[in-house]
Amino acid sequence: MQDQERRSEKEIIPSKTRNLVGFFAFVFTTVAVILSLFQLYSAGIQPFSAIYQRCIHISLILTLAFLLFPATKRASRQKQDIYFYIDLLLIGLVFLVTAYIVFNYGEIIERQGDWTKIDVVFGLVTTFLVIEACRRTIG
Numbered sequence: 001m002q003d004q005e006r007r008s009e010k011e012i013i014p015s016k017t018r019n020l021v022g023f024f025a026f027v028f029t030t031v032a033v034i035l036s037l038f039q040l041y042s043a044g045i046q047p048f049s050a051i052y053q054r055c056i057h058i059s060l061i062l063t064l065a066f067l068l069f070p071a072t073k074r075a076s077r078q079k080q081d082i083y084f085y086i087d088l089l090l091i092g093l094v095f096l097v098t099a100y101i102v103f104n105y106g107e108i109i110e111r112q113g114d115w116t117k118i119d120v121v122f123g124l125v126t127t128f129l130v131i132e133a134c135r136r137t138i139g
Contacts, residue, residue, distance in 0.1 A: 063095075
């Protein structure tokens with residue numbers, strides 16, 4: 001009897017995550033494996049500078065969060081809808097910010113806190129992306 005009650009409870013409680021299938025399930029798995037290997041490599045074999053390591057780490061984590069957690073409760077968990085394409089846009093922003101930091105590393109280090117307007121914009125975009133990912137995962 002308890003087995004049936006447990007099954008019915010599982011059916012009633014909706015999942016907060018997407019059901020990724022096909023190509024996007026492959027992408028999610030690949031990013032997760034890359035994140036794991038990157039952490040092992042950077043922790044033990046070849047340490048990166050702090051900016052590179054943090055930047056790559058947060059970009060992979062945010063990618064996983066935007067792929068797995070939809071923006072709203074109304075967003076479809078089964079199929080691709082407008083919210084899914086918004087998530088792809090946010091993932092694009094994540095990689096844009098990451099590329100900016102990686103390719104402008106020398107200039108960022110040389111400025112030592114004397115930020116340009118574009119630095120501030122990318123910082124605000126990154127802050128927004130992190131807060132949005134937290135909102136989705138925590139609730």
